[in-house]
Amino acid sequence: MSKKVGVLLSGCGVFDGTEIHESVLTLLFLDKVGAEVICTAPDMNQLHVINHMTQEVMDEKRNVLIESARIARGNVLDLKTLGANDMDAIIIPGGFGAAKNLSDFALKGPECEVHSQVKRILAEMLKAKKPIGAICISPAMVTKALADVHPEVTIGIDTGTAAAIETMGGKHLSCKVADIIEDSSNKIVTTPAYMLGPGIKDVAVGIEKLVNKVLDLVN
């Protein structure tokens, strides 16, 4: 039977939602190993909408779940309808959506809050000993959500974000873009992706390793 993997999206675009390349690469490598994918996102407004050419805020409102459906080609479920029983593992691509929508880490740093539904699903996965993969900036949000178990994660080499992760109760390990960090006791796997880049072929290497490790950790 194929393994079911949730992919938690946060919109559609690196500056206000999910990083598109990271999410598509995650879907590609999951499909390559025959996993069944369940794309999901919270039903909420984005913090804001960014013009990705100018990086300026646009006078618009967009919904995280509806915009995430662009990456999922329509097949996306409201996060509140899903529990740990529905999946064997969960992977969270990066992009500012993880730090602006799934949490407010981009605004508040270590004092951030994680969206209640995101916090719930992560806690359920941890309790069920089901693996969690987090890419790019998402490990910061995961650390806050699961601070009690002191996740060991990476976001690459960015010292400011690394310090914030330690402040939130996590342990940060430096990591190259082609590598992953595995917290085996908590079954949390992380990779820096576009926190380091530089290009899509480089982030693809780390994301493929992350996908394969996450699936290895499924009981």
Place this chain on the structure above:
Amino acid sequence: MSKKVGVLLSGCGVFDGTEIHESVLTLLFLDKVGAEVICTAPDMNQLHVINHMTQEVMDEKRNVLIESARIARGNVLDLKTLGANDMDAIIIPGGFGAAKNLSDFALKGPECEVHSQVKRILAEMLKAKKPIGAICISPAMVTKALADVHPEVTIGIDTGTAAAIETMGGKHLSCKVADIIEDSSNKIVTTPAYMLGPGIKDVAVGIEKLVNKVLDLVN
């Protein structure tokens, strides 16, 4: 010296813009072989904005160039600023954007018109004997733009679209998702991608072949 390849986008999302998976896979395979990518799109309003969960039209306006920047992580140029001298080849991913924004093929079928800037760049590439790659539904638009030279293309096996291509002056050849069709006299390479699917790993095979063939055809 690395080859420069234009990637012509048409928005961000399969139902009203560029198909996201196809465009990201194009960027991945171009990066893997060391090509320099120039993402571009016309500066125009999308025909409409589609809610990708419900497929209903939303009461919004979005700009093709600005939305395309989401896929390009900000690095996208207005098509009108580029000519065939700026690139060695051009690739056009699919998605309804090719049939709603780059042309109105989705509305008018064989009677469609191609956006003036798109028609111009394709004519320039043809004249300069520089290769054109077209994915998914894009070959229909390319056929209309270059009808005078009777392009040999594929959109897979869809009989209605195939008939429309023949009506517009092209020749349609059936093709599997893992394969490509090469019109060697016009240097046009096409692959069905999500016109056939079924999944991202399947369309990735054809897109990788298309990217490699397009680069082979660069003088």
